[in-house]
Amino acid sequence: MPPQVDCGASLVAFFPPEIYNFVGSSAVLPELLQSLDQGALSAVQFLQNGAVRVTFKTRLECERVMSAGIRFRGNPLRVVSADARSRIIHLRDCPV
Numbered sequence: 001m002p003p004q005v006d007c008g009a010s011l012v013a014f015f016p017p018e019i020y021n022f023v024g025s026s027a028v029l030p031e032l033l034q035s036l037d038q039g040a041l042s043a044v045q046f047l048q049n050g051a052v053r054v055t056f057k058t059r060l061e062c063e064r065v066m067s068a069g070i071r072f073r074g075n076p077l078r079v080v081s082a083d084a085r086s087r088i089i090h091l092r093d094c095p096v
Contacts, residue, residue: 009062010055010082013070020050035070037061053082
C-alpha cells in the first residue's frame with residue numbers, strides 16, 4: 001500500500017508570467033529545489049498557470065516555509081496554504 005501524504009503540509013507557490021511563460025519546468029525544478037530543504041520535501045507538483053504545489057514531510061516545515069517565503073532568481077514568490085481556497089467573486093451594480 002502506498003504511503004499516505006498529509007495534504008495539510010502543502011503549500012502552493014505562484015510564479016509570475018515572465019517565468020512560467022518562458023522558462024520550462026525542467027529549468028525551474030532544480031532552481032526551486034536549491035531554495036528549499038530537499039530532505040524536508042515529499043513531493044513537488046507543477047500545476048497550471050505557474051502554480052507549483054510543494055508538499056513537505058511535516059506540517060511544521062510547511063509553516064516555516066510559509067513564514068519565510070520562497071525566492072526564485074532573487075524574486076519572492078506568492079505562497080499560500082494548499083488548504084486555502086481562492087474564490088473569484090463578480091460584483092455588479094455596486095455604488096462607488
